[in-house]
Amino acid sequence: MRTSQLLEQLMEALRCLPGVGPKSAQRMAFSLLQRNRQGGLQLADALQKAMTEIGHCRDCRTFTEEEVCSICSNPRRQENGQICVVESPADILAVEATGQFSGRYFVLMGHLSPLDGxxxxxxxxxxxxxxxxxxxxxxxxxATNPTVEGEATAHYIAELCGEYQVEASRIAHGVPVGGELELVDGTTLSHSLAGRHKLI
Amino acid sequence: MRTSQLLEQLMEALRCLPGVGPKSAQRMAFSLLQRNRQGGLQLADALQKAMTEIGHCRDCRTFTEEEVCSICSNPRRQENGQICVVESPADILAVEATGQFSGRYFVLMGHLSPLDGxxxxxxxxxxxxxxxxxxxxxxxxxATNPTVEGEATAHYIAELCGEYQVEASRIAHGVPVGGELELVDGTTLSHSLAGRHKLI
Incomplete structure (x- = not known):
């Protein structure tokens, strides 16, 4: 027997978050009620605003509440004329974290998948x-994901680039830095061998 | 460089949930935006209502939006005159799940801790x-927690009961069901031995 209907509704609603099951939802609800009601209200407000106001950038299709996102509208990032194609907005954050790319992005929000239409x-x-x-x-x-669908999508876009005489390149596949060779799977190692470069 | 201020605010706000770090917050925010905006709005609504409307039951101090919770106001649960004292509202759910208790509750919302005032x-x-x-x-x-503070709190309440000629009992400590004896810690095993009961 539950003591509060609103509490039950909150636990149920929390389960829309990825990775949150009944036990975590219960823990989250009690934690907010007991220790951080202010934080809970702020979260409600942030959710409400984000869900209703965030749309997609006109140019690169990433999430933004503006018409054009801050990267696309930055004139410095247009200088070198590079566009990095990624599958999701989270990939932009990953590439930005490297600090190695100063061009603009294009977000597919998925990948080609003829079977799913x-x-x-x-x-x-x-x-x-x-x-x-x-x-x-x-x-x-x-920079689509190194999956079958990601590769197919990359090849499709490369051909599209060819039609407009735009250079297309694919990010390198190979052994991740810091790992041990014996733990790397065969496909990755094959890519790594095929993509070897001369040192001297 | 981030592309959306509202998205950043949402990620920051999500971190008020227990067990949610920067990476999980990012995953949650993107998942809601990409796949479940409706669920996000429902969560915002549930949070808003729960944080503002849920208070404490007048009788047992558990979370409820009513003056008296559904357990305390249920006449059937008053019949046997038993009151189970627990530390948190989550403990009520745990005891209720056993289906072995038909009395009412009292929630301490913590435990005695003179050092913390x-x-x-x-x-x-x-x-x-x-x-x-x-x-x-x-x-x-x-049924306070089997910790030093929980034990101290239980003893204090037991003495209080003595003053009013009310019977006080403590839930049993012992070996958890389904475990292996060699994995049980020494203190638990001592309690288990001291609390042994005759079979024949």
């Missing part, structure tokens, strides 16, 4: 094509 | 004392 226009390739026609793009760096 | 009235013992004076209570079952 996801075609080129569903992942915004019409927008990318329009940008290749209208902007001066020096290189498209394909 | 938490005295009897901070854990609502004045309310419990008032109930012992005014209600017909047959037994107080002390």
């Amino acid at each position: 996801i075609g080129p226009s569903d992942i915004g390739l019409d927008v990318l094509e329009f940008r290749m026609q209208t902007e001066t793009i020096s290189e498209v760096i394909l | 938490i005295g009897p009235s901070d854990i609502g013992l004045d309310v419990l004392e008032f109930r012992m004076q005014t209600e017909t209570i047959s037994e107080v079952i002390l």
